[in-house]
Amino acid sequence: MTADTPYDPRPHAHPGLHAIALFEAAKGLLALLAASGLELLGPAPLVRWLQELTSRFQLDPDHGALAWLSQTINPDSVHLAAAAVLAYGLLRLLEAWGLWRAKAWASWLGCISAAVYLPLDVYALFRHPGWLSTIVLIVNLIVVAVLARDLVKRRR
Structure with a gap:
């Protein structure tokens, strides 16, 4: 490539771009699965899971981060979390597509x-x-x- 020739990444795309694209696509797909799981499960299993963690590690059920989290989990917060994870997943997939195409x-x-x-x-x-x-x-x-x-x- 000479100094006056513009850089065209498509014919000689660095294999690292494709590797990163695959990694980002995997993260995006996992995020889409997580968002779907949040929507399908709803708040009840999440609250039960936090209560099990609290009792297993003998934490104070009325104080601390896990107690606060179990009190804030409701259908609206689960929908909001699922929407945020969905947006993250779509952004990762968009980035993967763009990297694959250099x-x-x-x-x-x-x-x-x-x-x-x-x-x-x-x-x-x-x-x-x-x-x-x-x-x-x-x-x-x-x-x-x-x-x-x-x-x-x-x-x-």
């Missing part, structure tokens, strides 16, 4: 959305060191690097 906007979307999590990943690594938090940080760093590389190549 669209610049999808690289921007993916790079920004992965970079937003990096400070939280670093915090999690220091707060809970282990192989899982290390892998999550490394994967997000790779995603940001691959998408940033694609964006830099497009600008040349």
Whole structure:
């Protein structure tokens, strides 16, 4: 590629774009399944599950995050949560489609959305060191690097 030839990602799309697209599509499909599950189950099983957690870990059923959560679960909150998870899933699927087709906007979307999590990943690594938090940080760093590389190549 010469300096005066514009970067066309389609003929030589980086295999990393396709790998990230598949990963994002999997996240999107899981989110759609979760949203469907929330709508199908409704609030009753969620409240029962929280009560079981509270009793299993011998937590105070009247105080704490689990108590607050079990009090706020109702049909409206479940519908709202399902709608938020549905929107997240659709956004991930849209990003996956764009990355598969090597669209610049999808690289921007993916790079920004992965970079937003990096400070939280670093915090999690220091707060809970282990192989899982290390892998999550490394994967997000790779995603940001691959998408940033694609964006830099497009600008040349």
